[in-house]
Amino acid sequence: MDVALNENLPTTTQFNEGIIGQSSMLHKLDDQQKIYGLRARREALDALWKQGVSGNAVLKQHSEFIDHHIKKSFDECTESGHGFALVALGGYGRKELFPFSDIDLMVLYERKAKKNLQKVVDAILYPLWDAGLEVGHAVRTVKNCLADAKTDFFFQVAMLDARLLAGSQPLFDELIKKYTQKFIEGHRPEFLQEMLQYRTKRHTDYGNHTYLLEPHIKESRGGFRDYQAMMWTAQFIFGLHGLGDLKQAGILNKEELQSLEDAHDYLVRIRNRLHYVCGRKNDQLFFEHQEEMAQAFGFKNDKSRLAVEYFMREVYGHLREIRVGTDLFFEHVTEVLGHAPSAKGDKELEPGIEVRHGRIHLTTPNLLDSKPLLLMRLFAQSARSGVPIHHRTQKIVSSNLDLITEKQRHSRRMANSFLTLLADSSNPLLGLSSMLETGLLSVYIPEFSKVESLAQHDIYHVYTVDRHLLQVIAELQKLRQEESAVFSVVEEEHILFLAGLLHDIGKGFGSGHAERGADLGRIIGGRMGLADDELESLVFLIRNHLFLSHTALRRDLEDEEFIMRCAERVQTPKRLAMLYLLTTADARATGPSVWNEWKAALLQELYLKIALLLERSDLSANDQDKGKELGARWMQEKVSELLPENSDMDLDLLPEDYLLNFAPEIIVEHIKQSQYLVEKDVLLFHEEHQESWSLLLVTKDKPGLLAKIFGVLALHNLNVLAAQIFTWGDGTVVDTIEVSSAISLNYRDQNWHGLEQDLEMAVNQRLGLEHRLHNKLAPLRKTIGGTEKRLDAKIEIDNQSSEIYSIIEAYGHDRVGMLYEITRILSDFGINIFRARIGSRADQVVDVFYVLDYDGKKIKNREFQKELRQGLLFAVADE
């Protein structure tokens, strides 16, 4: 603006005319020396700043510089200045004058001095105006002041910083005395109420987060206003002036005092510099200024991070100090003045932790030494109940972080509490935020400290990494309702939430954060004692957390080949559901430019395409899918290589789907086993897996074979989870069936020999399945109550999704033997089942069958469809 003084000097008069017009002609040109001096101050201040004079000192010098000029102007009024007092208010009153801040100046006068008012005001204000300074001026008597303070809370607060610059001390004293009597004494609770109201409003107006992309240094959370509100309140309520007093009074400890002081000083330096950089009164750290600011503060780019990211990390860190410090202060004051919430909900939550006056307290802090788990339990209870933790208890946590040792980090009980907080609480964000702020989160997960307050210098990321991660948890929590259908597919909810919290943990070291994060995730998950498959899911989610969102925008979603590759990468519907939810939560928690309805629609389309493919597997049988044909041929070659020389097996008998479903070695094994069908009618192989047992059945095709198999399995208390049925060209049937036992979890308890015998009898039509099942189920039938939620029974016949097969979907309420009845009815209708997916989960069933009628055609006749639907509904519906 007006830094290049030397050239500007001669044109000052023109400049003045432009700004304030005629009135400026009233004062004499010899004032120009004064103006020159006022203007030069900014260069002088800049020089100080460069010399490393700290923030507050610069402000003080600036204030004193202005003081000096105003005093000089006032002294020149001599006689006519009697009965006046010049009062500095607000920031200027506190001697915290920023380069482009308003100079809050009040001309206080006695009534009898009114005749000289114009003269004094002109003498004081013109030089300031002429120097281009923003002057917030007011002319008042003591009576005016009191009246204004009554109606205007901001003025009332500004009066707290009143400082006499020049003129009548008695007049000033009178004002202060009356002000104190009228507003302070006996009005403390009202003041606090009003202060808290403005504070809340400010936080809503300027964003409740310290961590926004472009923080407002003055008004946002942890900014100057929060700090000042604390100082004003301390002065008003307790008569304490400055941080030192607060420490004396025991409200702050030494470390807190130091960090608040440091933070405030840092913010002062930022605001100072920001005013220079912008050349005007601007208190928001806009994106485009951040880089220049970082340079000015001496930060340098390095391999992994930009200078600006280092800089913003510091800024956020200091804002956080002030936010946490002032929050604790206001909680303290509220309590002292008896505004705390009522004691109505007081109770013990668990031994050592209780709710008092709407806050969670640690009852016996010395219990912590023997039971460090309590530290975690506090936050788990807070997240579960939605009740915040009392500030004193938070301080206790902060000062006991050394109790979390390597042993605690490996503790299963600690991990369980933490995972409950994350994935099984009504308000995980509440618990996590205070965990982050007390430092417990980064002590429990040391890897987390690397992303604390870490800024990302781009326009997408509104939050710092740590806050973003917490926000993702909050979004996941919301998705529970909003995407309940997808959520119900997820079984390992705690893994989904943990992935949400850790997915960006690899940030801050240049590109490849997903890979690095996946490695860290494995370490962290391992430490928490996750099972192997849980760990795999966690690592998968972190590694692929960008996959869906990148793909949805950049790839042709009509390209089946491509969807197939996605499906191969994701592997299971459960993982897909988790990845989809994580992707959605991640995008929603990043910022407004990343997520909108449009992108949501694309992402959902991708999700459904992959999901349906995973569900129906490769049976959407598209002939144009050359890749598949080639794959089958390649498999044939592999199999023939592995087969013994003398084998007379015709590999062309093996259907394509079958070839693509198994490893060559396994197919060779099947072929070997099928030789024994000469001696036996049924070959049964069983194997124990983690969640289920897997059966391989080799037999010859017969009408109603599948119904018989399912009937025998029901007799042996085995629930079918999934089944794949393959029929070779020569009538050899190879079925793989995943089962779990309804009565025992012990694999060795199962009577496998009996099962094989019954199967043998059943395929040879020597087992009365109908009556045996009826007798077996009789006692069960009565107990099937109506209390659980029932899925409506429904039969869908779909001729669209597959080119070759009709797809029958049976929705129903699971019960033992139902699968037997469905397959028996299909067999009665002469329908051949080529593939089945048994989607039992909880107690509802969606069974999918790929079928053809007795002529080997799709089921197209409407009458027949209706009859078939009726018949199946009979089996599926509840009795």
Added chain:
Amino acid sequence: MKKIEAIIKPFKLDDVKEALNGIGIKGMTISEVKGYGRQKGHKEIYRGAEYIVDFIPKVKMEIIVDATQVDEIIETISKAAHTGKIGDGKIFVLPIEEVIRVRTGEKGKEAI
């Protein structure tokens, strides 16, 4: 002067943009839009839950050019946005009465 409005599949945006850059078109306006034409919205049922897609996400690009360039641009967009499947999009050509560059006040061709 003409305005060319093209509705294309989102994943084709980069291809089309590049192709247009290739023939010297540097300026365009892009918006994320939703709608449907022959490629109707559809309903998917997955695990018992219904997913209704009423409007399909598309990208709309708007380019103002001199009338002589229109044919070349249409050809370029058509080629780059083509997959041969339903929903590839549409191109509209509209007459433009006047173009004014705000900064300089230039009008007509100069302002494009």
